[in-house]
Amino acid sequence: MSQGDPGNGAAAPVTSLTDPLDDGDRAPAAADGPTEKCGVVGVSLTDRAAARPLYYSLYALQHRGQDSAGIATHDGFQQHSHVGMGLVGDAFDGTDLDGLAGSAGIGHVRYPTAGGVNARCAQPFSVSFKSGALALAHNGNLVNADDIRDELASSGHAFTSRGDTEVIAHDLARNLIEADLIRAVKRTMDRVHGSYSLTVMHDDTVLGVRDPLGNRPLCIGKLEDGYVLASESAAIDTLDGDLVRDVRPGELVVLESDGSGFESYQLFEEEHTARCFFEHVYFARPDSVIDDTLVYEARRDLGRALWEESGVDSDVVMPVPDSGRAFASGYADAAAEDGAEVEFAEGLMKNRYVGRTFIMPTQDERERAVRLKLNPIRSTVEGRTVTLIDDSIVRGTTSTQLVELLRDAGAAEVHVRIGAPAIVAPCYMGIDMATREELIAAGRPVEEIRDDIAADSLSYLSVDAVADALASSRADLCLGCVTGEYPYDIDGETADRDVSRPAVGEPPPADD
Ligand code: 5GP
Numbered sequence: 001m002s003q004g005d006p007g008n009g010a011a012a013p014v015t016s017l018t019d020p021l022d023d024g025d026r027a028p029a030a031a032d033g034p035t036e037k038c039g040v041v042g043v044s045l046t047d048r049a050a051a052r053p054l055y056y057s058l059y060a061l062q063h064r065g066q067d068s069a070g071i072a073t074h075d076g077f078q079q080h081s082h083v084g085m086g087l088v089g090d091a092f093d094g095t096d097l098d099g100l101a102g103s104a105g106i107g108h109v110r111y112p113t114a115g116g117v118n119a120r121c122a123q124p125f126s127v128s129f130k131s132g133a134l135a136l137a138h139n140g141n142l143v144n145a146d147d148i149r150d151e152l153a154s155s156g157h158a159f160t161s162r163g164d165t166e167v168i169a170h171d172l173a174r175n176l177i178e179a180d181l182i183r184a185v186k187r188t189m190d191r192v193h194g195s196y197s198l199t200v201m202h203d204d205t206v207l208g209v210r211d212p213l214g215n216r217p218l219c220i221g222k223l224e225d226g227y228v229l230a231s232e233s234a235a236i237d238t239l240d241g242d243l244v245r246d247v248r249p250g251e252l253v254v255l256e257s258d259g260s261g262f263e264s265y266q267l268f269e270e271e272h273t274a275r276c277f278f279e280h281v282y283f284a285r286p287d288s289v290i291d292d293t294l295v296y297e298a299r300r301d302l303g304r305a306l307w308e309e310s311g312v313d314s315d316v317v318m319p320v321p322d323s324g325r326a327f328a329s330g331y332a333d334a335a336a337e338d339g340a341e342v343e344f345a346e347g348l349m350k351n352r353y354v355g356r357t358f359i360m361p362t363q364d365e366r367e368r369a370v371r372l373k374l375n376p377i378r379s380t381v382e383g384r385t386v387t388l389i390d391d392s393i394v395r396g397t398t399s400t401q402l403v404e405l406l407r408d409a410g411a412a413e414v415h416v417r418i419g420a421p422a423i424v425a426p427c428y429m430g431i432d433m434a435t436r437e438e439l440i441a442a443g444r445p446v447e448e449i450r451d452d453i454a455a456d457s458l459s460y461l462s463v464d465a466v467a468d469a470l471a472s473s474r475a476d477l478c479l480g481c482v483t484g485e486y487p488y489d490i491d492g493e494t495a496d497r498d499v500s501r502p503a504v505g506e507p508p509p510a511d512d
């Protein structure tokens, strides 16, 4: 196999940064934020062009990021890349894909930040140095990016953004000057702390890396004529491939550049993992399998546990579409098994042309957007007691609006059941949660939240039920947003997990 050319030992400095953006749309670097929850892919095929399989798999991961989409390929001689703003379908046209030559490549979809799009943060991020080209797609968030950036900057590396992906790319490029690919990746992993699932392309060698605590998902799939790495298995399904397995925490997977297989290097082995439970609760597609658990089944199990822990008799159980669906169906099944006479119905219709409302910049806009997005079906609600089920409450906008909407539509009672514990603290590992001040549940008892959203009753799920549904121990999950205890030492936050790294940097600015 070819493991790529790591720079041939010559002290080849990083000479230039190739900004893959070709539209001249430059945002000021100061506006750049940290890398967020995103989707990454990588493919290595025998002799078919990688561009279209990458494009289709990005489509499959669109829910993980709608801000920008990008692909970088390598044809054995040179790297090609195209990055565009917006949805995958808008970012590429046929000509763009035709221009992406080569049977190896990586791709990225980026999660949006409040206040608009930012071209500089679009990925894959490319670095070219004398004897090689590197492209990198990142899902996650480093907690010590600033320290490493400062150090690299003082030794002459020029940065174009405040993003942490660029930090990984420069660090890896520097290490590749002195070491082979495997050692270089290990050195970089030694230095960067935080969450990362990466797809990387060094010349025409595609690799995947998952951080030692496995915070973000990444899996390997087999195609008829090659291999694929993806944030979620749904992307592999889209390519008619088979899920081989998850990339293990701390593992480096190197795809053979002829598409014939892959090699695995377990570079780090920690006692515990810190898998993000919110992937299964909200973020991932229900048809994806992550760490051996089908997301849909996990959500149904969470719904069942919700009935067992806090079931309430009502005429009708209805989900908040789409995120509450699997929870509500598990909840209704468990209720029926217990002999409760409850109807499972869709009582809220969703306008599928309205995008994600969560990241709208002002509260007023968010409230308006919920109303645009969801409309009650009066006949399922009128004169009846209703249990409304959603996956999570963050600021409380959705539940407040919906309780009011259902009452206006004639509901006699509205009970709210949430398929996750109360979100009481920010996420530093890459999910766009609100700041602590904005979180409706931060430091407040459930009764107050119930009163705020004006529900007749409100219950959340216990943390133990989450661990059960994910077939995991609490110690192997990142539960920072629901416990305030983080798997990394973050300035100003508690870290009493037994897996921790040295105190590092500032927490990233919260995105809301
Ligand atoms: P809230 O309206 O309480 O601020 O947010 C809760 C709603 O937002 C839920 O319906 C949930 O499905 C969704 N949600 C939860 N976390 C996230 C997130 O990180 N990003 C986005 N876009 N939506 C989220």
Ligand code: MG
Binding pocket: 320, 321, 322, 323, 324, 390, 391
């Ligand atoms: Mg939702």
